[in-house]
Amino acid sequence: KNEVEQSPQNLTAQEGEFITINCSYSVGISALHWLQQHPGGGIVSLFMLSSGKKKHGRLIATINIQEKHSSLHITASHPRDSAVYICAVYGSSNTGKLIFGQGTTLQVKP
Amino acid sequence: DGGITQSPKYLFRKEGQNVTLSCEQNLNHDAMYWYRQDPGQGLRLIYYSQIVNDFQKGDIAEGYSVSREKKESFPLTVTSAQKNPTAFYLCASSIAENYGYTFGSGTRLTVV
Numbered sequence: 684k685n686e687v688e689q690s691p692q693n694l695t696a697q698e699g700e701f702i703t704i705n706c707s708y709s710v711g712i713s714a715l716h717w718l719q720q721h722p723g724g725g726i727v728s729l730f731m732l733s734s735g736k737k738k739h740g741r742l743i744a745t746i747n748i749q750e751k752h753s754s755l756h757i758t759a760s761h762p763r764d765s766a767v768y769i770c771a772v773y774g775s776s777n778t779g780k781l782i783f784g785q786g787t788t789l790q791v792k793p
Numbered sequence: 794d795g796g797i798t799q800s801p802k803y804l805f806r807k808e809g810q811n812v813t814l815s816c817e818q819n820l821n822h823d824a825m826y827w828y829r830q831d832p833g834q835g836l837r838l839i840y841y842s843q844i845v846n847d848f849q850k851g852d853i854a855e856g857y858s859v860s861r862e863k864k865e866s867f868p869l870t871v872t873s874a875q876k877n878p879t880a881f882y883l884c885a886s887s888i889a890e891n892y893g894y895t896f897g898s899g900t901r902l903t904v905v
Contacts, residue, residue, distance in 0.1 A: 685835075714892040724830075724881055725898035733892075769835070773892045780826070780851075781885075781894060783835040 686710050689770050689784035696791050702757040704787045706770030709751065716781065717744050717755045718769040726769070729755070760791045795820045799884050799897035806871075806878075806904050814869045814900045816884030822895070823888065825867035829853060830881040830899075839882075842867055871902065878904045 687708045696702050706715070717729045730737050730744040732753075737744050741760075746753040757764055770784040797818045806812045818825065824843045828836040838851030842861040856875025861867055867886075871878045884897040 687835075716894060718896075723898070724883075724901065726883060726885075726896040728894055728896070731892060731894070771836075771894075773894075780838060780841060781836075783837075785833075785835040 685785065686782050687770055687772055687784040689768075689787050691787060692785065693788045694790070696760050696789070698761060698791055698793050700760050700791075702760050702764075702789065702791075704755045704768050704770075704789070706753045706755070706784055707751060708753075708770075708772050708782075710772065710782065711775035712748075712751075712772040713775050714773040715746055715753050716769075716771045716773070717753070718771060720767040720769060720786070722766075729768075757789075762791045762793050765790050797884055797886055797895055797897035799882075799900050801900060802898065804900055804902045806902065808904055809873045811873060812871050812878075812902065814871070814882055814884075814902070816867045816869065816897060817865055818867075818884075818886045818895070819865060820886055820888070820895060821864070822886035823864070824886060825861070826885045826887070827851075827857075827859065827867070827869045828883045828885065830883060836883065839869065878902060 690705045714733045716731050718726050720726045741758045743756040767786045769786045771781040800815045826841040827839040830836050837853050840859040842848035858870045883899045887894045
């Protein structure tokens with residue numbers, strides 16, 4: 684079983700829909716990253732959080748440390764949100780290595 | 794602007810040849826990492842370096858080599874011993890104090 688599990692693996696939505704991507708992890712962590720990878724391949728960090736909730740524009744990320752679970756929400760989704768969203772955790776052993784989920788491929792249709 | 798530069802973006806090599814992928818950062822980050830991504834799979838760690846002149850094997854180091862002679866640079870050599878080198882390679886760097894991570898734009902290597 685992977686240490687970081689994302690669901691769903693694939694997601695298709697209509698423009699305007701509210702989207703939720705989930706991430707569960709089984710290790711102790713210092714921080715959790717939500718990353719976005721567009722078809723060109725480059726990765727952008729959307730959020731880094733270790734507690735609570737963060738919001739940036741239409742994106743919201745939450746984390747529940749006790750339940751070892753995080754969610755990424757996209758409000759009023761748009762076709763330009765189509766990408767792979769990756770959850771990655773920074774282990775509490777502080778080696779600096781990230782442990783990655785397998786990614787969620789999101790397609791938003793107009 | 795600070796960031797990570799990977800070059801080239803696309804690379805084609807013949808089977809049996811060694812090839813070196815470049816990764817340069819001007820963020821003054823101590824740690825640097827190389828990841829490999831295959832279609833439908835998550836990123837897997839090849840090598841990482843937390844300080845200059847020191848590096849550690851990741852989960853899939855066989856067939857790869859690295860060097861860290863300068864803080865800014867962490868080149869990855871894909872050797873002929875790597876059985877399936879065609880993949881997308883991502884370099885990243887981090888600063889331990891605040892868990893911040895920055896990724897490069899990647900190099901897509903195709904071995905023919």
